[in-house]
Amino acid sequence: MVLRRILYLLFVITIMKYGKGQNSDNSSTEKPLLDNQNSDNSSTEIPLLDNQNMPLVALFDTTKLNEVLRAAIKKTVEDTMNEMIPRIKQAVIDDIGYEPGRKKERPAFTASLTSTKNLASNEVVIFDKVWLNMGGVYSQDTGVFTTPKTGLYSISTTVMSYHNSYLHCNLWKNNEKMVLAFGNDVSTGTVNVVMAVKMNDTVYVKHGTTSEEQIVGEHRSTFSGYLITE
Numbered sequence: 001m002v003l004r005r006i007l008y009l010l011f012v013i014t015i016m017k018y019g020k021g022q023n024s025d026n027s028s029t030e031k032p033l034l035d036n037q038n039s040d041n042s043s044t045e046i047p048l049l050d051n052q053n054m055p056l057v058a059l060f061d062t063t064k065l066n067e068v069l070r071a072a073i074k075k076t077v078e079d080t081m082n083e084m085i086p087r088i089k090q091a092v093i094d095d096i097g098y099e100p101g102r103k104k105e106r107p108a109f110t111a112s113l114t115s116t117k118n119l120a121s122n123e124v125v126i127f128d129k130v131w132l133n134m135g136g137v138y139s140q141d142t143g144v145f146t147t148p149k150t151g152l153y154s155i156s157t158t159v160m161s162y163h164n165s166y167l168h169c170n171l172w173k174n175n176e177k178m179v180l181a182f183g184n185d186v187s188t189g190t191v192n193v194v195m196a197v198k199m200n201d202t203v204y205v206k207h208g209t210t211s212e213e214q215i216v217g218e219h220r221s222t223f224s225g226y227l228i229t230e
């Protein structure tokens with residue numbers, strides 16, 4: 001198909017060239033598309049319409065032909081790749097269930113509390129042991145999860161209260177108090193929420209009373225979250 005078009009093109013060019021006559025001088029403003037300076041070495045003459053005794057030959061300049069072919073092949077390969085890449089990508093997604101390199105970067109974190117501690121009035125709980133922190137979204141210095149992109153997030157926290165005491169912890173988004181995780185005696189309070197957050201919003205767990213309360217560590221209190229969808 002491509003080759004046929006090239007041959008046709010060369011054929012037309014040859015007719016144009018020879019149509020100007022054999023004794024062409026340099027006065028012509030038309031520049032032949034095929035420059036035939038090395039015709040002895042790099043071109044092939046094929047007689048055409050010979051049975052009608054017409055002095056017409058198809059002159060294939062193989063130097064230029066290579067160039068044209070190379071361009072045609074390159075374009076064909078590019079077109080094919082452009083068409084194939086989305087299909088290959090889809091096949092990979094179908095096969096392994098996610099798009100490599102993209103979903104891998106899905107923000108996600110899991111942290112837990114190493115040691116039992118007293119929480120002061122309205123103190124942010126810092127879950128100091130980080131098990132997972134994809135995208136570096138959770139700070140083990142501040143206990144704050146900062147959302148790197150706008151989307152729907154699943155957020156969970158479990159807090160365990162100490163023997164014979166209460167524990168009140170709230171999940172906060174920016175300056176908004178959302179839901180409460182409560183424990184009494186040695187028990188856990190758990191929160192699982194799906195929330196819509198904007199990029200750079202902050203999500204954290206904060207002690208919810210003015211009096212001091214204890215939170216049990218040993219990785220029984222946890223905080224985690226991940227992006228469900230953008």
Ligand SMILES: *[C@@H]1O[C@H](CO)[C@@H](O)[C@H](O)[C@H]1NC(C)=O
Binds near residue numbers: 025
């Ligand atoms: C035509 O141009 C070529 C090179 O451009 C030159 O070698 C040749 O002498 C010219 N012929 C005439 C008739 O001017």
Ligand SMILES: *[C@@H]1O[C@H](CO)[C@@H](O)[C@H](O)[C@H]1NC(C)=O
Binds near residue numbers: 040041
């Ligand atoms: C054909 O071209 C090659 C390389 O360009 C050169 O070495 C060779 O001498 C040429 N032959 C003729 C007959 O012009």
Ligand SMILES: *[C@@H]1O[C@H](CO)[C@@H](O)[C@H](O)[C@H]1NC(C)=O
Binds near residue numbers: 199200
């Ligand atoms: C989010 O925070 C980063 C770093 O501080 C900043 O470069 C970016 O502009 C912020 N984006 C939005 C939408 O607030």
